[in-house]
Amino acid sequence: VELLPERLAWYIAGPLIGLLVVALYAVANKHLGVTTSYLQVMTFVKSPRTAEMWRVWLFAGLVGGSLIAAFLKGGPSPNFTYGALGNLLPIAAIVPVLFVGGMLMGFRARWGGGCTSGHGITGAAILSRGALVGIVTIMATAIGITLIVHLITGGRL
Amino acid sequence: MNLFVILIGMAFGFLIVASGLSSYTVIHDMLLLRGSDVFLLMGSSFAVAMLRRRKWKTPMAGELSLNQVPNERKHVFGGAIFGAGWATAGTCPGPAIGMTASGGLLGLVVMAGLGSGIILRNLVAGNIFSRRDPPLDQAQPATNS
Numbered sequence: 001v002e003l004l005p006e007r008l009a010w011y012i013a014g015p016l017i018g019l020l021v022v023a024l025y026a027v028a029n030k031h032l033g034v035t036t037s038y039l040q041v042m043t044f045v046k047s048p049r050t051a052e053m054w055r056v057w058l059f060a061g062l063v064g065g066s067l068i069a070a071f072l073k074g075g076p077s078p079n080f081t082y083g084a085l086g087n088l089l090p091i092a093a094i095v096p097v098l099f100v101g102g103m104l105m106g107f108r109a110r111w112g113g114g115c116t117s118g119h120g121i122t123g124a125a126i127l128s129r130g131a132l133v134g135i136v137t138i139m140a141t142a143i144g145i146t147l148i149v150h151l152i153t154g155g156r157l
Numbered sequence: 158m159n160l161f162v163i164l165i166g167m168a169f170g171f172l173i174v175a176s177g178l179s180s181y182t183v184i185h186d187m188l189l190l191r192g193s194d195v196f197l198l199m200g201s202s203f204a205v206a207m208l209r210r211r212k213w214k215t216p217m218a219g220e221l222s223l224n225q226v227p228n229e230r231k232h233v234f235g236g237a238i239f240g241a242g243w244a245t246a247g248t249c250p251g252p253a254i255g256m257t258a259s260g261g262l263l264g265l266v267v268m269a270g271l272g273s274g275i276i277l278r279n280l281v282a283g284n285i286f287s288r289r290d291p292p293l294d295q296a297q298p299a300t301n302s
Contacts, residue, residue: 008172008175008177009194010201012176013172014197014200014202014205015201016202017198017202020165020169022205023161025215026215027162027215028162029222032165038250038272038275039279054159057162057163057166058165058166059254060166061167062170062251063254064166065167065173066170066173066254066257068167069170069172069173069175069258069259070255076259079261081261082247083185084181084182086181086263094263095263098245098263099273101246102267102268102270102273102274103242103270103271104274105238105239105243105246106242106250106271106272106275107238107274107275107278108238108274108278109274111231115251116199116243116249117249119236120203122206123226124203125202125203125204126223126225127207128223130225130232133232133233134235134239135236136236137236137237137240138237138239138240139240141237141244142241142244143188143190143244146189146244147189147190157185
């Protein structure tokens with residue numbers, strides 16, 4: 001059964017995500033961001049006692065909440081598709097490409113202290129200058145590269 | 158407190174998947190400037206996230222501490238690196254979890270890449286698996302997390 005629409009409207013999801021930022025400040029005085037949760041999960045696996053547990057719990061929540069939404073959308077159906085990128089590249093090529101893409105984001109988010117959520121929503125909302133510059137640069141670069149690749153591939157990507 | 162954090166994480170994960178942010182196609186279309194709804198989504202989260210007083214005694218965690226970081230070169234160069242990764246994978250750290258949970262198993266590859274990038278960064282900085290938060294979080298006071 002599909003209890004959720006294909007896509008929840010932005011004017012519902014957007015404000016609710018904003019409220020989560022405020023909620024995390026309210027209950028924990030913490031800054032909502034996802035990348036540091038990856039780090040703390042890895043830290044937890046290596047030596048549980050040194051991990052910052054709230055970030056590990058946040059990660060666990062993200063996994064749980066994603067699964068709930070996936071089930072309400074009709075159940076997660078395991079697949080190896082990847083949109084237009086998946087149509088263009090064979091699986092042997094897409095794996096290293098995605099790995100490197102992830103690596104760039106992980107390296108940078110850890111270095112600059114923010115990803116799309118940490119900079120783009122939380123950091124920008126507290127009017128942190130670094131975060132504002134960060135998200136503007138992230139957006140401009142991502143859009144620029146995507147449009148250039150779109151042109152180079154003749155619109156296939 | 159951790160119970161609330163789990164619930165916040167769950168709500169975040171739920172909204173990421175429910176709103177389609179975990180879909181490569183949705184993000185890729187946004188980066189191609191084909192639609193405005195993801196921009197509107199981010200903009201409205203940003204606007205709502207601003208709804209808090211500058212001096213705010215939070216209900217459960219003391220005086221609100223915000224850490225506004227000044228602009229540094231790393232935000233520009235680093236932002237460009239992140240943007241390149243985002244454009245390549247069409248997903249970012251939170252949505253990659255949602256993608257994997259929705260059955261898009263290649264999301265696991267992105268997640269593995271993210272983990273490796275984080276470790277690589279920490280190796281370069283010489284503090285693998287450090288407890289230290291990145292600058293954005295550094296000035297936060299100790300709370301009983």
